[in-house]
Amino acid sequence: MQTTSEKIEGMDVWLYHGQIYIPNTFSAGATGSRFLTTIRDKAKITGTRCKECNRVYVPARSVCKDCFAQLKEWVEVSDKGTVLSYTIDSEPKPIHPTDAPVIYGIIQLDGADTGFVHMIGGADPEQLRIGMRVQAVFKPKEERIGSVLDIKHFKPL
Amino acid sequence: MAERVGIVAVAQTKYHPNRCDVNEEELSWEAIKPVLEETGLSLWDIESAVTCSQDFWEGRTISNMNIQHVVGAHLQHEDKVCEDGLNAVYVAMAQILSGHYDVVLVESHMKESQGEKSAIENAAFDPAMLRVLGLDYTSSAAMQAKRYMYKYGITAEQLAKVAVRNHANAKNNPFAQDAKGITLEDVLGSKMVSSPIRALDTKPISDGACAMILANEKTAKKLSKNPIWIMGVSNCYETHYLGDRELADCDALAKAAQKAYKMAGIKNALREIDVAEITTEYSYQEALWLEGLGLCAKGEGGRMVESKAVSMGGKLPLNPSGGVLPGVPNGVAGASRVAEAVLQLRGEAGERQVKGAKTALAHGYTGICGQHQAVMVLGNS
Numbered sequence: 001m002q003t004t005s006e007k008i009e010g011m012d013v014w015l016y017h018g019q020i021y022i023p024n025t026f027s028a029g030a031t032g033s034r035f036l037t038t039i040r041d042k043a044k045i046t047g048t049r050c051k052e053c054n055r056v057y058v059p060a061r062s063v064c065k066d067c068f069a070q071l072k073e074w075v076e077v078s079d080k081g082t083v084l085s086y087t088i089d090s091e092p093k094p095i096h097p098t099d100a101p102v103i104y105g106i107i108q109l110d111g112a113d114t115g116f117v118h119m120i121g122g123a124d125p126e127q128l129r130i131g132m133r134v135q136a137v138f139k140p141k142e143e144r145i146g147s148v149l150d151i152k153h154f155k156p157l
Numbered sequence: 158m159a160e161r162v163g164i165v166a167v168a169q170t171k172y173h174p175n176r177c178d179v180n181e182e183e184l185s186w187e188a189i190k191p192v193l194e195e196t197g198l199s200l201w202d203i204e205s206a207v208t209c210s211q212d213f214w215e216g217r218t219i220s221n222m223n224i225q226h227v228v229g230a231h232l233q234h235e236d237k238v239c240e241d242g243l244n245a246v247y248v249a250m251a252q253i254l255s256g257h258y259d260v261v262l263v264e265s266h267m268k269e270s271q272g273e274k275s276a277i278e279n280a281a282f283d284p285a286m287l288r289v290l291g292l293d294y295t296s297s298a299a300m301q302a303k304r305y306m307y308k309y310g311i312t313a314e315q316l317a318k319v320a321v322r323n324h325a326n327a328k329n330n331p332f333a334q335d336a337k338g339i340t341l342e343d344v345l346g347s348k349m350v351s352s353p354i355r356a357l358d359t360k361p362i363s364d365g366a367c368a369m370i371l372a373n374e375k376t377a378k379k380l381s382k383n384p385i386w387i388m389g390v391s392n393c394y395e396t397h398y399l400g401d402r403e404l405a406d407c408d409a410l411a412k413a414a415q416k417a418y419k420m421a422g423i424k425n426a427l428r429e430i431d432v433a434e435i436t437t438e439y440s441y442q443e444a445l446w447l448e449g450l451g452l453c454a455k456g457e458g459g460r461m462v463e464s465k466a467v468s469m470g471g472k473l474p475l476n477p478s479g480g481v482l483p484g485v486p487n488g489v490a491g492a493s494r495v496a497e498a499v500l501q502l503r504g505e506a507g508e509r510q511v512k513g514a515k516t517a518l519a520h521g522y523t524g525i526c527g528q529h530q531a532v533m534v535l536g537n538s
Binding site: 006008009011013015018020024026028029032036057058059061065084085086087088089090091093094095096097098102104105106107108114115116117118119130147148149 | 177178216273275276279284285286287289290291292293295296299300301303304307348349350351352353354395396398399400401404
């Protein structure tokens with residue numbers, strides 16, 4: 001950690017340049033873990049269906065947002081879907097998993113009733129549009145670790 | 158409401174891109190000192206303080222730990238709200254209505270200059286499904302903007318006019334950070350940050366604080382000649398995962414607004430509200446939030462933001478202060494909207510005054526794509 005003293009508008013100001021480093025371990029939970037390990041082991045995208053309203057949630061969820069019902073029924077959805085929205089995030093940011101620009105998309109997979117938030121790759125920015133068809137590109141099996149990033153991105157069809 | 162709660166004094170600092178000359182305690186005091194002076198109260202008279210700050214932005218766990226002395230909370234009651242500042246006003250009101258306290262101080266501060274914006278925002282997302290993707294509030298807002306524009310045919314020109322009008326209004330606000338005289342061409346020619354959001358569609362980093370004193374009806378009338386009454390208030394949350402929401406609509410805001418209007422006895426918001434101060438960190442939000450607030454029909458926000466109705470002198474002057482786009486910290490935004498509404502209703506808004514304003518609307522939101530929405534209706538009679 002670094003401390004500096006800087007003259008600001010005639011004042012001598014002491015500044016502490018801190019960085020809080022706090023290791024965290026997050027669990028994706030029982031439902032989230034099953035969703036992620038299914039991508040890792042089978043390269044398949046799954047969801048859960050609400051028996052009250054019939055909505056299929058992707059990623060799989062344990063509770064329905066509208067019915068507050070516990071979701072127990074698992075369904076496999078397609079790796080192909082339709083772009084509901086997207087953005088080209090132009091500026092490089094340390095939080096990005098890949099080099100900028102990063103194209104984010106919300107994709108409704110065939111068989112799902114919700115949008116899946118991920119990245120779009122291998123696309124010419126000019127060809128991007130809402131309604132375009134895309135397909136998941138999975139990383140090779142040996143590189144998959146049980147992360148949502150085991151899907152590299154969605155490519156235009 | 159059985160009992161009325163009045164706001165008897167409000168103050169804001171001038172918003173600034175970097176107040177490294179003061180710490181949080183000193184910054185807060187700049188807003189608290191004037192409300193004590195105006196009411197003649199001392200910190201010993203403050204029975205409870207509701208503060209609003211955010212740990213990650215403050216860079217310390219329990220961000221309210223270091224401001225007890227300036228909010229009168231040494232050996233006194235204090236609660237912190239970590240959402241938008243409007244919710245702190247709401248909590249203070251509830252404390253008074255509970256009968257526990259007669260006089261409550263609300264204080265909201267944030268120094269955005271001290272943190273790394275996109276890293277802090279990224280930490281708000283679900284770690285497994287969203288955080289690892291590297292999303293932040295701007296890239297998420299961009300997808301909401303895109304979806305909204307697509308669904309209702311809203312144009313970039315319409316939204317650019319939001320930035321132009323707010324910056325023009327900010328010239329009349331002595332607390333405004335950065336009242337740019339910008340043109341439509343400036344906004345549309347500014348750097349694309351996350352498409353369709355350009356640099357001038359967003360607000361800059363900002364430091365500042367806002368304070369106010371609330372009291373029950375009897376005490377309010379003693380402390381002030383013209384207390385401003387909270388007529389209605391509500392908030393509403395919706396789901397976190399972006400793909401679960403129809404981002405082109407704002408159901409949570411619609412629900413919060415209708416509940417607040419009902420409590421305030423408002424039947425036709427557009428007709429009955431004289432001035433509105435709403436929180437928009439991105440230009441598209443002004444159009445979308447107008448729809449959620451029921452001030453226009455779904456899909457009509459684009460037309461409304463470019464109409465004369467929302468200009469000074471129009472049917473519903475929107476953000477006479479310039480709102481948040483010229484620079485207000487996100488945690489302070491809603492409290493600052495309430496403070497501006499109070500100034501309007503007291504007829505003390507100077508160059509930005511809406512003549513004869515009797516009923517005002519204040520709005521704030523917290524989180525990604527307006528996940529949590531809060532609405533307050535205030536009146537002066």
